[in-house]
């Protein structure tokens with residue numbers, strides 16, 4: 001067996017998407033794994049085409065397929081930034097194949113999360129609303145600042161993303177909100193205030209508010225604002241290149257290769 005064949009085989013799902021293209025690039029540039037497959041949804045124009053040609057470059061010898069069962073059966077890892085419905089189906093297939101499932105998809109429902117948890121009984125699943133190093137550091141900082149500042153400091157999470165984003169608040173905003181709630185020894189469900197409109201009344205002490213901006217080509221911007229009488233602390237992350245998410249996802253897939261079944265996040269991967 002050649003050295004190339006010894007490397008973990010990674011399948012990328014949603015290869016034509018904004019993140020799919022970045023993930024393919026990250027796998028091709030890595031010397032630690034090989035591209036074992038390329039998935040797209042049924043009926044997509046790329047299905048049946050060579051991935052490299054479909055991406056506008058030279059042929060890669062990997063045909064884009066919608067046959068997830070066959071693609072995942074011969075993979076050691078799946079990088080999945082697609083849609084909630086696809087992600088839940090992939091979790092079940094990765095569980096059967098004992099492949100590491102890296103989930104970047106956001107907008108997952110409580111029921112989706114229950115099904116992902118069930119799949120993680122059979123194989124490692126690494127899921128994060130944001131796979132960048134910077135945001136995962138910011139999560140820890142948010143938890144600490146929220147714990148250090150009392151309830152007289154109001155917490156608001158403000159995020160901005162490109163015009164194509166379909167879910168709000170962003171997965172990152174929810175991670176930051178959860179960290180702030182943990183810092184206050186509470187759960188986000190207890191403290192969360194969704195987008196405000198109309199006669200909302202004054203702000204409830206201790207609550208955590210969310211605001212979402214959508215426009216243009218913004219890759220992803222997040223502020224956690226701690227506001228008190230006379231001063232404010234703002235923790236900010238600005239993403240300017242989707243490669244940060246792709247690099248994090250690939251790192252997670254490689255990290256997961258020797259892990260047992262279970263649910264993990266990027267803090268586990270990064271040792272934060």
Ligand SMILES: NC(=O)c1ccc[n+]([C@@H]2O[C@H](COP(=O)([O-])OP(=O)(O)OC[C@H]3O[C@@H](n4cnc5c(N)ncnc54)[C@H](O)[C@@H]3O)[C@@H](O)[C@H]2O)c1
Pocket residue numbers: 013014015016017018019020039040041042044081082083085086103104105106107128129130131132171245
């Ligand atoms: N966790 C992170 O770090 C992070 C970073 C960026 C984006 N995201 C999330 O990733 C997801 C995708 O974002 P995007 O901007 O790339 O979206 P996109 O719409 O550009 O890409 C999604 C791709 O998934 C494909 N797809 C949908 N259903 C499928 C199926 N059943 N099988 C195979 N492919 C399927 C679509 O055809 C499309 O190519 C979103 O949920 C987004 O919030 C997460």
Ligand SMILES: O=C(O)C1=N[C@H](C(=O)O)CCC1
Pocket residue numbers: 106129130161162165169170171172173219220
């Ligand atoms: O482009 C997106 O969509 C992004 N989604 C993630 C989120 O919901 O937080 C990460 C940032 C980019």
